[in-house]
Amino acid sequence: MGSRMGLIGCFVIVVSVLLRGATAATVYEVGDSLGWTVPPNTTYYSTWASTKTFFLGDKLSFNWTMGTHTVAEVSKADYDSCTKVSSYIGSPVIFTPPSTGSYYFICTVSDHCQLGQKLAFTVSAPNSNTVGSPPTESPTSAASSLSVGALFAVLLSAPVIYFLA
Numbered sequence: 001m002g003s004r005m006g007l008i009g010c011f012v013i014v015v016s017v018l019l020r021g022a023t024a025a026t027v028y029e030v031g032d033s034l035g036w037t038v039p040p041n042t043t044y045y046s047t048w049a050s051t052k053t054f055f056l057g058d059k060l061s062f063n064w065t066m067g068t069h070t071v072a073e074v075s076k077a078d079y080d081s082c083t084k085v086s087s088y089i090g091s092p093v094i095f096t097p098p099s100t101g102s103y104y105f106i107c108t109v110s111d112h113c114q115l116g117q118k119l120a121f122t123v124s125a126p127n128s129n130t131v132g133s134p135p136t137e138s139p140t141s142a143a144s145s146l147s148v149g150a151l152f153a154v155l156l157s158a159p160v161i162y163f164l165a
């Protein structure tokens with residue numbers, strides 16, 4: 001009996017780890033260890049973003065410890081032309097994209113944007129690559145249908161485990 005419970009416990013732990021992996025949000029440090037600053041070259045942040053896939057629910061943290069910078073969310077046109085907008089967010093900035101789509105950020109201080117302190121990225125539907133659910137399905141319903149499936153797997157396998165034990 002004890003070993004049966006132990007095996008079921010293992011199943012439950014494995015299932016919760018799988019579920020957590022499917023629904024976990026990632027916090028990205030913009031620019032990694034460099035943070036949010038004037039980069040060594042103008043392609044630094046586009047290269048940084050191109051190595052990532054952002055999903056809805058992920059967060060982006062703009063950090064800097066040296067110098068004066070801002071984090072301004074702008075249109076693509078203002079991103080392209082480095083137009084200085086007056087509204088920006090203070091520091092530290094943790095941005096949570098509210099929906100899928102493209103986002104553009106610049107620093108409005110001095111000529112930092114022209115020097116490459118600008119970030120463009122696209123946010124995709126959550127876990128469309130791992131769960132395989134239709135894009136219209138919400139993360140909650142995707143997770144709960146997965147839980148029901150997992151519960152079935154545990155219930156169905158329990159008699160087998162009991163038989164073996």
Ligand SMILES: *[C@@H]1O[C@H](CO)[C@@H](O)[C@H](O)[C@H]1NC(C)=O
Pocket residue numbers: 029032033034035061063064065092
């Ligand atoms: C950003 O801020 C967080 C929390 O203050 C800190 O743990 C992290 O090391 C910082 N990252 C950078 C790149 O400065």
Ligand SMILES: *[C@@H]1O[C@H](CO)[C@@H](O)[C@H](O)[C@H]1NC(C)=O
Pocket residue numbers: 040041043044
């Ligand atoms: C830009 O700077 C980064 C960090 O120093 C470097 O890894 C990258 O190769 C540079 N890119 C170009 C195009 O010079």
Ligand SMILES: [Cu+2]
Pocket residue numbers: 037038068069070107108109112113117
């Ligand atoms: Cu700046």
